[in-house]
Amino acid sequence: MSAVESSRRLPVLPVWLIATIAGAFLLLYAYVIWNALIFLIQQANGVEGLTGYGWFVLLLPVVFPIVVFAGAFAIGWKRRAAQFALVLLTGLGLVAAFWLNIFAYAAATTALYGA
Amino acid sequence: MGGTRSTLNDVTPRPDDDALTWDGDDDPTLDVGANARAGDDALDEGTDAASPASDASRPAVSLPAGYTAVGKGSESLAARPGGASADAESAERVADADAEGEPHGMGNAALVGIGIFAGVYLLLTLGWILGAARLQLVAQLFLAPVAFQITLWLAVLALPLWFATVFWLTSGKRSWLRFTLLAAGALLLIPWPFILAGVFR
Numbered sequence: 666m667s668a669v670e671s672s673r674r675l676p677v678l679p680v681w682l683i684a685t686i687a688g689a690f691l692l693l694y695a696y697v698i699w700n701a702l703i704f705l706i707q708q709a710n711g712v713e714g715l716t717g718y719g720w721f722v723l724l725l726p727v728v729f730p731i732v733v734f735a736g737a738f739a740i741g742w743k744r745r746a747a748q749f750a751l752v753l754l755t756g757l758g759l760v761a762a763f764w765l766n767i768f769a770y771a772a773a774t775t776a777l778y779g780a
Numbered sequence: 781m782g783g784t785r786s787t788l789n790d791v792t793p794r795p796d797d798d799a800l801t802w803d804g805d806d807d808p809t810l811d812v813g814a815n816a817r818a819g820d821d822a823l824d825e826g827t828d829a830a831s832p833a834s835d836a837s838r839p840a841v842s843l844p845a846g847y848t849a850v851g852k853g854s855e856s857l858a859a860r861p862g863g864a865s866a867d868a869e870s871a872e873r874v875a876d877a878d879a880e881g882e883p884h885g886m887g888n889a890a891l892v893g894i895g896i897f898a899g900v901y902l903l904l905t906l907g908w909i910l911g912a913a914r915l916q917l918v919a920q921l922f923l924a925p926v927a928f929q930i931t932l933w934l935a936v937l938a939l940p941l942w943f944a945t946v947f948w949l950t951s952g953k954r955s956w957l958r959f960t961l962l963a964a965g966a967l968l969l970i971p972w973p974f975i976l977a978g979v980f981r
Contacts, residue, residue, distance in 0.1 A: 755941040766973065
């Protein structure tokens with residue numbers, strides 16, 4: 666029991682492996698960020714423009730992946746490689762779901778547009 | 781301590797308990813550590829062989845002073861001298877097993893809970909598939925098709941991934957942690973595209 670706990674406290678992976686796994690997933694997270702940013706700019710330059718609330722809502726999916734990546738990294742980096750990768754992948758799924766939530770909201774409401 | 785808890789229902793196995801047991805419940809591979817050990821002595825004293833699991837799953841009980849057990853299965857109670865101390869002892873053993881927090885298999889309640897969560901997750905995943913597919917019409921006006929496809933399938937897979945991750949990372953931990961994380965996942969990953977499509981159209 667105590668052996669298991671102490672081994673969980675220490676990083677079990679070499680730094681290069683942590684960096685490789687995190688880096689590969691960071692690219693995917695960044696892809697979502699860029700998509701959200703492009704969508705934000707697109708809507709801001711649209712015919713109707715964005716309200717202040719619209720800016721706030723459409724900036725959320727830009728910030729959210731950063732927060733989730735940080736959280737997933739903190740949870741996973743001291744674990745085994747497969748667990749680390751699975752945590753990061755789950756975070757990516759959460760980010761994708763959030764992005765679709767925002768997109769569905771942006772498509773369903775008129776509150777974001779027309780400043 | 782245990783004496784105040786026990787009622788007549790606890791000490792007299794009633795025939796309708798049989799309705800709550802299945803054939804094969806006494807399979808030794810189904811033993812879940814502490815409970816099985818606590819029930820062992822009851823079994824040794826010749827309890828009804830048809831429903832040993834119902835006895836094993838129940839903490840060892842004793843009669844309060846002045847009561848006499850009668851009927852089917854009562855001999856195991858009558859034969860135990862100083863029931864209160866034996867009860868305290870076995871309760872201690874159970875408490876010890878809990879305090880160690882070692883992975884000793886899942887209890888029935890935990891299994892049922894996991895099953896319920898699995899069903900909820902399945903329904904929510906279905907909601908994601910339907911909701912996200914409905915978004916496709918609007919999305920092709922604004923997003924790159926490839927980006928949308930990737931995002932869609934990641935969102936659909938989010939719930940199964942969350943379930944698997946929680947299951948793997950909390951194996952051997954306390955079960956309340958597992959259930960809290962599963963509940964959090966279900967709340968975080970409510971399929972809003974599906975719900976919004978129903979509200980606004």
